[in-house]
Amino acid sequence: MSTFLASLKRSGHLDDMTMTIFNVGSRKVSSQDDYGSQDWGIFAPNLTIYAFDADADACNIANADLASRQVNWTEKHIPLALSDTEGEATLYVTNHPMCSSLFPPNEAYISRFSELIEYMSLDFSIDIETTTIDAFCQAEGITEIDFLKVDVQGADLKVLQGAKEVLESSVSVIQAEVLFCELYQNQPLFSDIDRFLREREFTLFSLPVAFRHRQISPIVSEVNPGQLLWGDALYIRDSLEERVNKSLKEPDKILKLACIADILNFPDYALELLEYLTLNFGKNPKYNCANNILESLSQFPELVQQGLDSLPAIAKIQDYLSPENRN
Known part of the structure; x- marks a missing residue:
């Protein structure tokens, strides 16, 4: 739940803002994968989502x-496989298509963990x-990407290497799946x-991780619920x-x-x-957000009780508040 967006929207700070998302590996598995229906939708109709998946049927x-649904933003699901080069490659399709990759699954290894082999074989x-990505952007005349999400089962580095030009010029935020061991043969790791x-x-801001315990074991520790995998x-x-x-x-x-920071639940950084x-x-x-900061922090009863004027964040922007909001 965003903290500042609603206030910024009401005050007109978002009126001229466009937002472009690239979603690579865009198969919609849950409602969280439907970006336009999340907080990102506040930028509609100036929200554009380019979504890519090698599976044409999924697109x-x-x-x-x-x-x-007649959505009020622009979203296109494009049946393209993105990598680091233009050319031919082999796609290894797994039992569950969401685990398919440009790298073959490391079946001997993943069979040792619970709840993996049935999906990833x-x-x-x-x-x-x-x-x-660079070739696609050049062909489509796209000069700016604001948020890049990559989830392509071990081939994420390849996708990023194919986006060097646009990374240099515009991208500020990237979410990428990272693997800590070879679930796929010879795939790059988190490092x-x-x-x-x-x-x-x-800069790495957050890293939610997943663990899996050994398939053979009937016991799992509450402290260490298995091995860190991705x-x-x-x-x-x-x-x-x-x-x-x-x-x-x-x-x-x-x-x-x-x-974007607000959408991604970093209200401290957004502030x-x-x-x-x-x-x-x-x-x-256009860039005076003092009243928005005050209004947004007023949503928190504990801060109001403490006294908003006592907050360093408010004290610094006193001169930029509208007269009715000043001390």
């Missing part, structure tokens, strides 16, 4: 569902054509993705860090990053960005 189903393989993104000024790593290119590209320090970029934006660019009403 057709998703597109038909969107058409039947190989069904068949097929030759497919691959392309890259490889982490190194690649850190070299490009991204996770969803969230990386942000922090606009407030000196080393970050100057183009990402522009006020429009900072405001957009604050909104820091909104305060920075106000203090450094707040003479322009």
